[in-house]
Amino acid sequence: MPFNSLGLSATLVQSIQKLGYKQPYPIQKKAIPSILKKKDVLGIAKTGSGKTASYVLPILQNLKGQTDIKDRNINVLVLVPTRELAVQVQEVFRQFSLDLPYPVRSLAVFGGASINPQMKAMYKVNVLVATPGRLLDLVNSNALQLSKVTTLVLDEADKLLNLGFKKELDEILDLLPKKRQNLLFSATLSPKVQNIESVLLNKPEIIKIEEKEEETGLINQVGYFVSDEKKGPLLRYLIKTNNMQQVLVFASSVYKVNNIVDKLKKNGIQAKAIHGKKSQGTRTDTLEQFKAKHLQVLVTTDLLARGIDIEFLPFVVNYELPRSPKDFVHRIGRTGRAENQGEAITFVTPEDQHHFRVIQKKMKQWVTMIDSEKLNLQ
């Protein structure tokens, strides 16, 4: 089923082709026609499934004829749990709006960055992508009104609720008009999500994308037995021998992340860190550089393990194991996205061996192990 049979306009189909999407992903096949019909949708799908375009495209089409709004009103509100996701989703709206015959303005707002520029930018915005706390700050400063919203999207609803945004969500829902379209996307259908789903959605179209379609199938995995002291040399060796131009490295603490970056830089390898102690501006800039392939190595904590989409990321390295197998799957899920093969490399110290076996068992996938002692790391 090609994109042009889903009911999208010729302009949008052209933009899709420009981006190189050939066929709609399963979630897009199911969600686009329903959203175009103004139905509520519950999408159980993870990042990597193509869920963003599955709502961005029909929302943009439905905006036709409605984009001329008063200064502080918005048409569409997309709530997301993190700043990074806000930036990423807004970018998809921006890209697909470029060639539309009607102007659609989208904006991302999030905490951890100064509110003033965001207040100034809040002028005739059609699509606002926001984290809940910052959205309420803006409403309370009279920078925007929610009474004209026709479509609400909750993206990564499970994460929104897990991060404790329930109170903010309830406040926001009270400010929205009762009659509106609701789209809810979540990686899992947890009891918390079911709770919100039952109050939010009206006879929704339920779309569940099975795990298999997006799990670890496209990822080549390899593990290295290595001692703690040899991890630095092993990482440098792998970067060089595999000619890695874009690699995401995960470590467990801010201290360790900084340490890895320092060592790589001392050895002439271009590297930067993203973690919770970096300012929002720096985090956004660094991620943009990395996505644009202007930065070779990005080292991070599990902050980036979920939700962030980097197109064609070829390599992920687990410098240290995460505690939970779920986090492991999220981490390595940063590579092997869509139709592209990726490689996930995991460092396993003698102390990690038991834990790594537990992770593999949970993943139902056994990883080929290489003994780094046998490599010439110099």
Ligand code: AMP
């Ligand atoms: P998402 O799950 O929305 O984060 O999307 C995951 C990745 O898949 C993004 O890099 C999209 O650009 C890409 N993508 C989405 N839909 C398609 C498609 N139909 N064909 C190829 N790539 C796609």
